[in-house]
Amino acid sequence: GAVVSQHPSWVICKSGTSVKIECRSLDFQATTMFWYRQFPKQSLMLMATSNEGSKATYEQGVEKDKFLINHASLTLSTLTVTSAHPEDSSFYICSARWDTKDQPQHFGDGTRLSIL
Amino acid sequence: TQLLEQSPQFLSIQEGENLTVYCNSSSVFSSLQWYRQEPGEGPVLLVTVVTGGEVKKLKRLTFQFGDARKDSSLHITAAQPGDTGLYLCARNNDMRFGAGTRLTVKP
Numbered sequence: 001g002a003v004v005s006q007h008p009s010w011v012i013c014k015s016g017t018s019v020k021i022e023c024r025s026l027d028f029q030a031t032t033m034f035w036y037r038q039f040p041k042q043s044l045m046l047m048a049t050s051n052e053g054s055k056a057t058y059e060q061g062v063e064k065d066k067f068l069i070n071h072a073s074l075t076l077s078t079l080t081v082t083s084a085h086p087e088d089s090s091f092y093i094c095s096a097r098w099d100t101k102d103q104p105q106h107f108g109d110g111t112r113l114s115i116l
Numbered sequence: 117t118q119l120l121e122q123s124p125q126f127l128s129i130q131e132g133e134n135l136t137v138y139c140n141s142s143s144v145f146s147s148l149q150w151y152r153q154e155p156g157e158g159p160v161l162l163v164t165v166v167t168g169g170e171v172k173k174l175k176r177l178t179f180q181f182g183d184a185r186k187d188s189s190l191h192i193t194a195a196q197p198g199d200t201g202l203y204l205c206a207r208n209n210d211m212r213f214g215a216g217t218r219l220t221v222k223p
Contacts, residue, residue, distance in 0.1 A: 006158070034211050042216075044159070044204070045213075091156075095211075104149050104161050104164050105149070105161070105206070105211060107151075107159050109157050110157065110158050
């Protein structure tokens with residue numbers, strides 16, 4: 001089946017640091033990638049949708065200058081949490097989909113971000 | 117804000133019991149996915165339902181899509197401890213998830 005790789009799986013850093021998370025589709029071309037945030041014991045909240053070669057579409061309440069998304073190729077999207085603070089600590093998950101809206105998403109294994 | 121309602125929010129049962137969880141929306145789904153997520157991992161796709169009234173089976177799991185395509189259910193027969201996890205429905209047209217049902221199956 002389709003494979004999405006997310007890296008790193010775990011990161012701990014100091015407040016004020018910027019952190020980059022990578023999401024790669026390994027065996028298919030992802031025309032669309034999605035970034036989610038998940039707090040403990042809660043569901044996934046969509047942060048933004050990115051299409052290859054264009055600017056990401058952010059959900060209401062998500063700061064685009066805080067969470068920078070780049071989708072420069074059909075196999076790679078990155079999420080950069082700029083000047084991270086403890087309240088940004090969360091589980092970040094990406095997913096990828098190819099072709100049309102009828103196709104399901106395939107998820108990475110997530111990145112656990114802890115800001116001290 | 118969750119646009120999909122899932123119920124129950126929590127469910128704890130004994131091994132061997134049957135259960136049903138639900139996913140509802142006030143608007144029509146173009147298609148809907150069910151996922152299962154374990155702690156510290158990404159969601160894993162179980163099934164996609166597209167046609168109103170559709171029923172799909174995956175071993176002990178039976179998925180139904182309502183005739184009006186506004187609701188769906190997941191039924192598990194003879195639950196096992198390995199079924200423990202967070203069950204999520206997602207609406208394919210905007211990729212939003214329900215709040216999930218956290219299932220615990222006790223041995």
